[in-house]
Amino acid sequence: MTAPGAAPALPVTGTPVLEARSLVKHFPVHQRGRRTQRGAVVHAVDDVSIAVPEASITAVVGESGCGKSTLTRVLARLIRPTSGELLLNGSPAARRDAREYAGQVQMVLQDPFASLNLVHTVRYHLARPLQIHGLGPEGDNLDDEITSLLERVALSPQNAGKYPHELSGGQRQRVAIARALAVRPRVLLADEPVSMLDVSIRLGVLNLLADLRERERLAIMYVTHDIASARYLGDTIAVMYAGQIIEQGPAATVTDQPSHPYTQLLLAAAPDPDRPSPPTLRGRGAPPSLVNPPAGCRFHPRCPFAMAICAQQAPPGIEVMSGHVSACWLHAKDADSSTPENPGPGPRPIPPTTASQQDSRPPRGEST
C-alpha cells in the first residue's frame, strides 16, 4: 500500500521553500543466512507530503521508529527517496548539484557532543562551510563573519578560539546552529535539537530557533518526540505514525482539538502536571512492523474507534477544519454507510481528550 488516495496536504501559510510530495523511502531488508521474503522492505516513509514554508516552524512529532528522522534525511538529500518529489523553491531538487542544495538546506543534529569535531576549534567549525561553499572571506573579514555568526546564535565572540569540550551542551548546540547558518541557508532541518540538552537550557535553544524564524525568515523543520515542545515552538504540527503523516495542521488546533485517535493518544500519554486525574489511554500497544504494515489505516489494530473500512482502505487526508487535515475515516462524510458491520452504535464522535477551547468538534463523520 503506497497510494492511500491523497496524503494530507499542508495548509500553506507562506511560500513553501522546501516541499516534499508523496515521498516514499523503503529500505531493503537483508538478513544474512536466512531466506527472506523476496523484495521485503521496511516502509520507513510512505507517501509523505510536507511543505516547509518561509519564516515558519513546521514541527514533526512522532515516536521512535515512525520515520521522522528518515524524512529529515531525505529532505536533506542525505539519502535518496525511493519515489516522490522534492521541490526547493518550487523547482525539483534532484536537478540541483548536491553542494548547491546543501547551500540552501542545512541540518542541525541531535547530539552536539558528537556533531562537533573535538580536535577543532569553534572558529574552524564555522570557517569550514564558508570555504567549502566558496563564500570564504579572508583575514579580518573572516573574523568579522565568525563574530557575526556567533552573535546571531547569542554566543560571545570570545568562544571562537575554544574547543568543543570547553563549551556546555547548550553552547555546543548553538555552535552547531551557527555552523548551519554560515552558508546562509533558507531551510534548517533540526532533528531533535534539544533532546540531549539539560532541561533548563532547552528553552534557550528553542527560543533561538524561534528568533531565527523571525529575524532571518528561515524555513525551519523541527523534528521531535515531545509534543509539548512542538506546541510551544511550531507554527504547524505534523504527527507521524508508522511512516505516514496522520494529522497536520496549525500547532494550537492539533494539540487543543486533536482529530486523529493517535494524536489523542500521544497527548493523553504526554506528561502534564495540570492534569487533574491520571489520563486514560485509548489505543494501547506498540507501533506495527514496518516490513508488513497493516492494511488500511496503520493505526487500526490499536484504534479504539476502528471500523470495518479502517482495515480495508487507507484513509485519505480529510480536512476537519480550515488548514487542519486528518487521515482518519471517522471524519469521512459517509464512513458509516459503507461499514454496516460497524460494532458501535452508529456513528461515533471522537471524544475530546484535552480541554477544547472551542466547541467546534470535527463536523464531519458525526452525521450520516
Add this chain to the structure above:
Amino acid sequence: MTSLHVGTLDQPAAAGRSRPGEPLLEVTGLCVDYGIDSDAVHAVLDADLVLHRGEVLGLAGESGSGKSTFAYAITRLLRAPGVITSGAVRFRLGQGRDIDLLTADEAQLRRLRWAHVAVVLQSAMHALNPVLTIGDQLGDVLRTHRPDMDRAARRDRAVELLDMVGITADRLRGYPHELSGGMRQRVTIAMALALEPQMVIMDEPTTALDVVTQREILEELAALRDRLGFAVLFITHDLSLLIEIADSIAIMYGGRIVERARATALFRAPRHPYTLGLLGSFPSLHGPRVHMTGIAGSPPDLRNPPAGCPFHPRCRYVMERCRTELPPLRPVARAGPADPRVVACWLQDGSAPPPAELARPEPGPGPGPGSAPAPGTAADVGAGATGGAA
C-alpha cells in the same frame, strides 16, 4: 545505629512491613566525593532526605546534579572513585530494627539488597544479561535469595512476576533482545519486585522509552505500588512527569537538595528560584502559547563550584548574601505544621517578603506523604502473593 545481627535480615520483607507513613529510609548529612583530597569533586553535599513507607518520592535535577550518585551511595553501589565521606543512611526494617547502610558489612548488604531494597536502572538492555533467558535471570534471583524454593516453585513465581507486569509466560524462554524496550523495562521491574522489597529505587526508568510506553509502565507501577505497598525513590530529570506520579518531590542542584515539598505544593507554589525556573522550562499542553525563558546560564561546574548558594550565578533574585553564604535547608517560614516543606534559599528566611511568584499560596490540603497508598491492606495481598517464597 542499632546493632543488628545478621539473621534479622533473612526474615521476609513482608513481615517488616508496618504502618504507612512512617519513615522507611532516613538519609542525614550524606556527602559523596569523586576522587580524594584536594582534587575531589563534591557530587553530593550534605543531603538529608526521608522516604516514608509506601511513598513515591521523586528526586529531580539536571544531569550532574548528583541525583544518581545519591541513589548509588545510599545503596552502597557506588564505585571508585566515588567515596562516601560522611553521613548516615538509616533503613528501618520494621519492628524497631534499623540498619545503617553506610556501615553495614558485605554480608548484611547482600541480604538487604534486592530483598529489601531493589533498583531499576534506566537502560534495561544493560541491566539484563543478553545471553541468559528471562526465566533464567528471574530464577537466579530467587535461587540466591530463596534457597528453599525448588525449581518448580521458582518457575511458578517467575510466571507470576511476569504476569504482574503484563507479560505472558512464554517469554520466560525468550532472550532480552527479543523484547521491545518497554517489555524489557517491565521485566526489570518484575525482577526488582521478585522478593517483595519495601523500597524500589528507580533511576530514570522510563527516559529511554516512548511516551505511550512510558505512560503504560507508570500506570502498572502505580497499580503494583497500591497492591504491594513498596516505597519508590523515583529519579528523573522530567519534573513535569514527576509532579503527576510522585507524592513528594526533592529538587537537587549542584549536589545539594534545594527544595522538598509535596508534589502539588511544589508545582503550585514553588519556593526556590531554581524550582520555579525548572517548572518554567516545560512548555504546557494547554492554554495560550506564552514565551518562556528556561533558566539563563549553565549548571555549575562541580570542579569549581560557585561560592555561597550554588544557584546564585543563574538566579534572577540574587542578593549580596547569596554570593558568599550558603543558605541552609530549613522549613519554609509561615508553612503550616501539616506541610513540612523545606527550602534552601535566603529569600525564604522570613526577614523580608519573598517575590510574589515565590510566595504563591499553598494549595489546599491534598494527600500528604505516605497517605496516598493504602499499604495496610496491600501488605496482606503482597504477603499472600509471595506464597511459598516467604
